[in-house]
Amino acid sequence: MIRILLADDEAMIRAGVRAILESDPELEVxxxxxxxxxxxxxxxxxxxxVALLDIRMPRLDGLAAAAELRRAAPGTAVVMLTTFGEDDYIAKALDIGAxxxxxxxxxxxxxxAGIHAVAGGAAYLSPKVAQRVIAQLSGGRMAxxxxxxxRISGLTEREREVLALLGAGMSNAEIARELHIVEGTVKAYVSAILTRLDVRNRVQAAIIAHEAGLVA
Known part of the structure; x- marks a missing residue:
């Protein structure tokens, strides 16, 4: 069972999102x-x-709450939910470790699908958000x-393999099956990769994997 915290300042929105989530028997708010x-x-x-956070909330907005959550509850994955698709929100959400x-x-x-992916250790961007990220990456790609x-030159061959599969959107369990190793070993590799690349999360590591040509 995947346990979820749902945060939104509008009760009707929370009710609707909760109904969607709990239509899946593996999800529980x-x-x-x-x-x-x-x-x-x-x-x-x-x-x-997983913590599912609206971006615009009173007292502490979703971005600030996400940043605090990453420090206070590092075992909880953060997913941002919003009606806004502006690039600055996307960049800030990814930068704080969502x-x-x-x-x-x-x-x-x-x-x-996003909740399942994140709970499984992968990253997930809605298709519209992914299009914006790709568009941002298209300029100055050679540089x-x-x-x-x-940045990846210091990684071992196995770490590059893990990074490539991470960049392809695979979860830790999927990477373990692909490389015929246990999931705990994959987690150790991912942690080492994030440290070596000096990035905060899998999304940032995946972007580097794409830019370095590890992922088509």
């Missing part, structure tokens, strides 16, 4: 918050697998490619 400060407190007390970014206007199936290749 264990706590709801109406503002960012309450979301952080509930995450610390309930230890959910593992997913979903739009409220998206397909409900994206919401369920960034050279920088990315330099």
């Amino acid at each position: 264990v706590a709801e918050a109406g503002d960012g400060r309450q979301a952080v407190d509930l995450a610390i007390s309930h230890h959910p697998d 593992s997913g970014f979903l739009l409220k206007s998206g397909d409900p199936r994206e919401l369920i 960034r490619g050279a920088v990315a290749r330099d």
